[in-house]
Amino acid sequence: MSEKNSARIYLSPPHMGGSEQEFVRQAFESNFIAPLGPMVNGFEQEFSKLSGFAHCAALSSGTAALHLALRLLGVGHGDIVIASSLTFIGSVTPITFLGAEPVFIDSDYKSWNMDPELLAEAVEHYISIGRKPKVVVPTDLYGQCADYDRILEILEPHGIPLVVDAAESVGATYKDRHAGKGALMAAYSFNGNKIITTSGGGLLASDDEKMISRARWLSQQAKEPLPHYEHNEIGYNYRMSNLVAAVGRGQLEVVLKRVERKREIFDFYAKELGEVPGLSFMPEADYGRCNRWLTVMLVDEEIFGAGPDKIRITLEESNIESRPVWKPMHMQPVFKDNKSFGGKVGADLFKRGICLPSGTAMSEDDLKRVVEIIKGCGK
Template identity: 80%
Template sequence: MSASKNERIYLSPPHMGGSEQEYVRQAFESNFIAPLGPMVNGFEQDFSKLTGLAHCAALSSGTAALHLAMRLVGVQPGDVVIASSLTFIGSVSPVTFLGAEPVFIDSDYKSWNMNPDLLAEAVDYYISKGRKPKAVIPTDLYGQCSDYDRILEIIEPHGIPLIVDAAESVGATYKGRHAGKGALMAAYSFNGNKIITTSGGGLLASDDEELISRARWLSQQAKEPEPYYEHKEIGYNYRMSNLVAAVGRGQVEVISDRVERKREIFDYYRQELGNCPGISFMPEAEYGRCNRWLSVMLVDEEEFGASPDEIRIELEKENIESRPVWKPMHKQPVFEKNTVFGGKVSEDLFKRGLCLPSGTAMKADDMKRIVDLIKSCGR
């Protein structure tokens, strides 16, 4: 059955796969209710198999994962860290936690991700000033991998680490390998709206065992191996709970189905709306396979006859959630004094972009209703 007109259609709600309750039952029976336990270990192993990244630390959020990654590469006050501008603030706020300076890179139109040419310009500039960037953090926007190899060509000669914000790209691939593979570290999110969810949570992954071992230690308050509580460094309370991890284990089992369904939803929207004057959709970069976490369209107000926000308001009147594209970080009041290289592309995508309902449990009637409402907004 489709959703009734009174039942809200959310942007990207959780979708359980069926075995989550069994894993949770096992967690209850084992009495590992507090943080850590066999489900956390199992979830880390499951995710390692999925991604091909050898070592994983399950954490409380994707933001926590990025914070630990910044700490692990030695980010300190006054350092420069280069990041995507078109992203969610959780991608870059951890840089500020450590007193460093985020520098923003604009997108390109072929992927909507970090523009490698502008990245090269930024790296050269800061090295010439004696401020070699401490890390580069590209965001895999809306489930599409950044051009990792091109980015690595730019930063590896300078010894700058690549830390991928793969919060949105679980299940996506880059040149046949899972999102995040090839970076020094990759951060993932399992927030309630992600393609798979643990209700809230994240994970840091790497092929470097020492990095992940230290991440685990820092995420558990950096307690020294003594029978009493002794601390020589400041750590964090960032570990994932055993119950949350139990949900995650069930979700990992259905990731391939979720990716296929997300892509079907995107293809439906593009087929039904792509020929409307003034409407186009987020491209898929030739180097990878996007998970289409959210279906995102661009609207030319003059050609279509309505702005993205007017469409959003009309959908909301019918209890259907949609959302603008991320507002670029360089346009956020908290970062108004930070440096940006470029900026016009992400500003344009923000101005014209609209994220459409992309829940994998949506029915055909729901999707047709959404499409019909969007079409009715045009000329």
């Protein structure tokens, strides 16, 4: 069989653990098919145990979780919200939903996450002109936590809250705390390509019970506790369904195994390709343990003999999916008029980076196949 006809290798497909169907069966038997039900409650409680957050609200997406977090903090028209530039757009669009103005902070090379020193510069700038930022939202890029404690050192003297976009970092740790822990709120994603999935879904976590209770209420159309439908505020249809939560409960049973396998996959690529001239990999910051959601490789085209786009196209010709690094938000046409601090690091990582297949069900033969094709692209 030719490589073109070989089974497709996807970037990061769902990987079921075995118990998901049993939880779904229980949901069907209970007839809790519509949103809410015991599976949602169980999923929230079990994620609280994993994350260390006291309270969780299971929602329809990570973007919904960020939207609610910003709404809870009173973000509105004309406010400044500071966010990572090197991220997926779903980290940033909730800012615009509320009429606020996103301001972008470049990455550092140590972690590829929000550069705290540039953040400090941005905070001081906006305070000096009388526009204190309303919230700061760093992204945990590719499963690596941002430097929460350093960011909090910058924000706390000014009373600026921290909301972590932990969509990609379930199972990662920062100084032995689960990803997101230490922030006022953290948003997580369980989309189909994440390290664990509910097919589609997200979650908002906090130690503040009132905030999570209000998030739940807003996520259910902000209906007043009356027998008829009465609304004093605008809410959203953002709650996770009982069936989706059933899948999530099965996935939570294997999340730590998934992290270990993701890290093994990264180590395999790094061992096989890390010594190849012109190839290098995303570093692991000394303050935490990355979940290695995706293995990301940097390519020096001049030294290696091919750039990341050539590698991506060659892999695709062999039925293997890969992807460029996120295009930074400060480079996106839709945000061309927004202010950013720095930008060269994110632009460089976008230019030189490629995300390699990282599915936890990949076999050793799959990994070898990817490696050999990449090696064949070079000089």
